[in-house]
Amino acid sequence: MAKILVLYHSMYGHIETMANAVAKGAREVAGAQVEVKRVPETMPEEAFKAAGGKTNQAAPIAQPAELADYDAVIFGTGTRFGNMTGQMRNFLDQTGGLWMKGSLVGKVGSVFCSSATQHGGQESTILTFIPTLLHHGMVVVGLPYAEQRQMGLDEIKGGSPYGASTIAGGQGERQPSEQELGMAAFQGRHVATIATKLFG
Ligand SMILES: Cc1cc2nc3c(=O)[nH]c(=O)nc-3n(C[C@H](O)[C@H](O)[C@H](O)COP(=O)(O)O)c2cc1C
Incomplete structure (x- = not known):
């Protein structure tokens, strides 16, 4: 039984939706045990609410x-x-103890993300995340090109070989599209397939 954690930070709910799609894909793999959790919010509560942050997140x-x-x-x-x-960074910066013990060595790591604009840094967010995983x-x-929806020019959408992503819009007005959710599910399934091969 491979244990898989989908761990996210979401201020306005887009990544929360993507996280649930990733988990749905991972759960399709026999032998995968999947949980969704979030990192602690570090913004002061009042500032979070004043900025329209989504307070009702079940994870x-x-x-x-x-x-x-x-x-x-x-x-x-x-x-960002x-x-x-910063909330995700803050969480990861508290994993020094795990690093000292080598607790995550050989485990599988993967990243998905969201940005307001199409070219606002989805790839850089994932690519700058990866060194922490490698450390x-x-x-x-x-997200391999076997997930062919990242190839299509039929809609403006996220998704790259580095990981699934969604474009939220300048005011957060756009929700993850069906294709983006499909790519998120693919990534979850892909990670779960590899993890079950490695860890049974
Ligand atoms: C301080 C700050 C910096 C941000 N920087 C970027 C950015 O560099 N590029 C971009 O496209 N969106 C940027 N955004 C928008 C967020 O990425 C967007 O709100 C988020 O992806 C929506 O996901 P969520 O609903 O899960 O929080 C920024 C938002 C904030 C609050």
Whole structure:
């Protein structure tokens, strides 16, 4: 039984929706045990609410030490100036103890993301996330072109070989499209397939 964690930070709910799609895909793989959790919000509550942050997110809050309990972790984050969110960074910066013990060495890591604009840094967010996974000794898995929806020019959409992504719009007005959710599910399935091969 491969244990898989979908761990996300979402301010306005786009990544929350993507995380559930990733988990749905992962659950399709026999032998995969999948949980969805989120990292703690670090913004002061009032500022979060004033900025329109989504307070009703069902996923439980994860603690950094928990990562050691999983065989694969699929991380989801919004883009902040072309990088992961501070909330996700803050969580990862508390994994030094795990790094010291090599607790994540050989586990599978993968990343999906969201940005407001089409070219606002989806690829840079995932690519700048990956060094943290490599420092931990994780085996990085992306979104192969076997998921052919990333090739199509039929709609403006996220998705790259680095990972699934969605375009939220300048005011967060766009929700993940069917194709983006399909790519997210593919990534979940892909990671779960590899994790079950590695960890049974
Ligand atoms: C401080 C800040 C910086 C941001 N930087 C970017 C950016 O560099 N590029 C971009 O396209 N969107 C940027 N955004 C928009 C977020 O990426 C977007 O709100 C998020 O992906 C939506 O996902 P969520 O609903 O899961 O929070 C930024 C948002 C904030 C609050």
